[in-house]
Amino acid sequence: MGKLTIGCFASLVGSTNLDFAVKLSAAALEKGHKVDLWVSGNGTMISIEDQRPFKDYSSLQKPLEELMAKGLNVTACEACAEARGYHENNTLEGVKRFSMDWYLGSAFDADRMLHIGGE
């Protein structure tokens, strides 16, 4: 089995790129691959806890929690999160926060890398 590193810089609300990244993560995990998901820029929005689901907006807290329980490794860019007021104390349990070198470190031994830039 391989390792997939996904980087997504698109926002949770206003785009479905994060939805795609989470669905792809689920498919890869299902096939037995290891998946690292890095969120940076507006993508860090996915790391906030207490997201309220509406049918008109993407809401990924529940699927993300389920996938992290299955081994999905989710890390948010700490600087990008802090710049948006997303602090350690309102970060979804299980989501890690590191600096940008974490993404490159994950890419080092990834068999495939999928980078989804911001809007």
Add this chain to the structure above:
Amino acid sequence: MATTKLGFIVQRPGLKSENQKLALTHAIASQSVEIYLDDDDEVLCDVAFIGDGVLNCIKDQKTLENYDLNSTESHVKMGLLCDLNIFVCKEDLEKFGLSESDIVMDANEIGGDMDVRVVPYDEITKMMEEMNHLLFF
């Protein structure tokens, strides 16, 4: 010893988004990635500005004065200071009526040794073929 090469391709203009800055800050983060790697392993990052992305390299940017934000120009210089290979597509630069004299070409004033390389797109294609992974911004 193993090396992974990442190519950061910036194709969108500045100020409308933060893509170009995130490309540069992530590439510059290769300077500290060793904390996640075994001894002698490394991640090398090249950056290429193509299409509308070449506009990010125009010199004398005033974002600090106008928006109280560091300019992309300063990030390009920081990249050069960190010895990143930074390419600018010659044809795309000319498309905008720009030349080397219009863009940031070095970081001499902060002690950088590297120069921006204005090259034909063919050369950027060769760079991309040498990379393990490509990241488009």
